[in-house]
Amino acid sequence: MGPQVICAWQLAGRGAPGATAARRAAMLMALLPIATLGLVLATPDAALFATAMVALLAVERALAHPVRSLASFAWWVVAGVALGGAFLSKYTAVLLPMGLVVACLVHPALRRRYLDAGPWVASAIALTLFAPVVVWNALNNWISFRFQLGHGFNAAARGNPLSRELEMIGGQIGLASPILFGLLAMVVWWALRDGWAARHTAQPTDTSVRRFAFAVISVAPLAFFAVSAWRRPVEANWSAMIYPGAMMLLATSEQSTVRRVWWRRGLAFAAVLLAIVGVQAFTPVLPVAPRKDPIARAHGWTTLAAAMQTARQDPFLDGTVDRWVAADRYQDASELAFHLPDQPMVFALNLGGRTNQYDLWPNAWQKVRPGDGLVVAFDADAKGDSLARVVGSWFTETKQGALVVLRRQSGEVGTRRVWLYRIARDVPRASPTHPPQS
Numbered sequence: 001m002g003p004q005v006i007c008a009w010q011l012a013g014r015g016a017p018g019a020t021a022a023r024r025a026a027m028l029m030a031l032l033p034i035a036t037l038g039l040v041l042a043t044p045d046a047a048l049f050a051t052a053m054v055a056l057l058a059v060e061r062a063l064a065h066p067v068r069s070l071a072s073f074a075w076w077v078v079a080g081v082a083l084g085g086a087f088l089s090k091y092t093a094v095l096l097p098m099g100l101v102v103a104c105l106v107h108p109a110l111r112r113r114y115l116d117a118g119p120w121v122a123s124a125i126a127l128t129l130f131a132p133v134v135v136w137n138a139l140n141n142w143i144s145f146r147f148q149l150g151h152g153f154n155a156a157a158r159g160n161p162l163s164r165e166l167e168m169i170g171g172q173i174g175l176a177s178p179i180l181f182g183l184l185a186m187v188v189w190w191a192l193r194d195g196w197a198a199r200h201t202a203q204p205t206d207t208s209v210r211r212f213a214f215a216v217i218s219v220a221p222l223a224f225f226a227v228s229a230w231r232r233p234v235e236a237n238w239s240a241m242i243y244p245g246a247m248m249l250l251a252t253s254e255q256s257t258v259r260r261v262w263w264r265r266g267l268a269f270a271a272v273l274l275a276i277v278g279v280q281a282f283t284p285v286l287p288v289a290p291r292k293d294p295i296a297r298a299h300g301w302t303t304l305a306a307a308m309q310t311a312r313q314d315p316f317l318d319g320t321v322d323r324w325v326a327a328d329r330y331q332d333a334s335e336l337a338f339h340l341p342d343q344p345m346v347f348a349l350n351l352g353g354r355t356n357q358y359d360l361w362p363n364a365w366q367k368v369r370p371g372d373g374l375v376v377a378f379d380a381d382a383k384g385d386s387l388a389r390v391v392g393s394w395f396t397e398t399k400q401g402a403l404v405v406l407r408r409q410s411g412e413v414g415t416r417r418v419w420l421y422r423i424a425r426d427v428p429r430a431s432p433t434h435p436p437q438s
Contacts (some may be wrong), residue, residue: 021251021252024252025252027267028247029247031180031271032176032180032270033175033176033177033270033274033277034175034176035243035247037274044090045237047085047089048090048240049240049244051082051089051093052093052096052241055082055096056214056217056244056248058075058076058078058082059075059100059213060214060248062075062076062118063204063205063210063213064205066205067113067204068115068116073118073121075118076116076118076121077118077121077122077125079122080123080124080125080126081125081129083097083125083126084126087129087130087133088129088130092221092238095220095221096217096241099216099218100217102216102220103215103216103217104119104213106216107209107212108200108202109199109206110212112204140360143360147354159233164232164234165230167229168225168234168236171234171235171236171239175237175240176243178269179266179269180267180269180270182262183262184243184246184247184249184250187246187249187253188218188219188246188249189215191208191211191212191214191249192215192216192219195208195209195211195212195215214246215245217241217245218242218243218244218245218246218249221239221242222239222242280295284296284409289411290412291412291413293408296408296413297331297414299406300404300414301339303404303405303406303407304336304339304406305335305339305340307401307402307404307418308325308340308377308418309340310402311375311402311418311420316397316399316422317373317375317420317422319423320371320373320423321371321372322368322373323372323373323374324345324367324372324373324374324375325345326346326347326349326364327347327377327378328349328350328352328353328377328379328384329353330348330353330358332348332377333346333347334348336377347363350431350433352379352387359431365427365428366429368424369424369427370423370424370427371424372423372424373420373422373423374391374395375419375420375421376391377404377416377417378416379415379416379417380403380404384416384417385417388400388417388419391419392419392421394421394428395422395423395424395425396423396424396425397423398419398421400419401417401419402418403416403417403418404416404417404418
């Protein structure tokens with residue numbers, strides 16, 4: 001979290017006199033849930049947040065210097081490098097420059113930046129750094145681009161547009177904590193209002209112009225995912241690009257509403273939330289069913305790995321050539337790969353789920369050969385049993401193994417069934433549920 005704090009400190013210190021704003025920015029980084037708990041998860045959001053903060057720092061410095069100045073150009077170069085890193089972290093990083101482009105199009109003072117070579121050079125640098133990703137996608141049927149677009153915009157049966165929009169807003173309130181979210185929304189609105197009111201008289205280097213740009217950069221991801229939520233549910237962390245710019249606006253705001261009681265209450269409430277979640281991670285204290293507690297999903301994997309290891313040594317598999325290990329879910333496969341004592345190659349069959357990275361790595365369809373054995377973990381339900389029977393049709397014999405209950409203390413998180421298969425005969429050469437990738 002170091003780069004984020006350093007950049008926040010520097011950004012806020014530039015946006016308001018004295019060290020007060022810089023301290024506020026560091027406090028927000030330490031207490032805002034999206035900037036703390038959200039970045040300890042195994043997602044690309046941590047790298048995205050760090051590179052986005054560097055990019056915003058460089059953009060702020062570039063906008064603070066006159067158009068066509070050497071200092072402005074140098075900071076645009078830094079922004080291009082940081083933005084390229086953000087692109088490599090997560091595709092939603094494109095929303096950051098998209099917001100800046102919109103701000104420059106609508107605001108007369110920012111529009112003058114198009115006369116500067118800096119933004120164009122920054123764009124070229126970022127796209128050059130991102131080019132290998134584009135080339136790889138072109139050679140692999142645009143798989144990750146198609147996945148992300150489909151993941152965000154394909155119609156979903158769950159909920160209706162209104163409920164999904166409310167769910168998205170609720171998720172953002174949870175990521176920021178209610179009071180701080182309200183303060184963030186207020187300062188973004190004030191920056192938009194004041195920057196727009198002064199658009200005809202403001203100079204390109206005015207503080208109100210930079211604050212307007214940051215406000216638009218914050219609104220753009222929210223608007224984008226509001227459109228996405230009209231089609232399908234939006235996961236809370238997808239909109240993470242809302243927060244870097246909004247946090248800096250809040251830290252540097254001189255409005256009395258922000259500077260006094262509500263600021264202290266917001267930080268205190270966020271600190272209490274973080275403390276509760278921290279305790280919950282150590283021991284369950286909240287009345288949340290284990291199956292619905294995201295923290296509980298980290299538990300029970302050693303139990304499943306032990307059952308899978310026992311199954312791998314079952315005499316039922318005697319006579320097989322190689323004994324492979326798999327799970328249907330990619331989450332289960334990754335946990336097993338870590339927790340099994342020899343950390344073997346573990347396949348994710350993905351028969352009951354969407355395409356993911358495991359489909360691109362060496363997989364069961366390529367590795368399992370006639371005569372081999374296979375041990376698989378499926379969900380212990382009707383769907384899992386049905387998928388297990390599909391796999392059984394590819395082998396000479398099938399054995400239903402142990403039922404494994406994943407627990408956190410006494411609470412049941414989930415259940416898996418271990419299945420054993422011996423003497424492979426008709427294993428497909430490609431996934432029967434996902435089209436082969438060229």
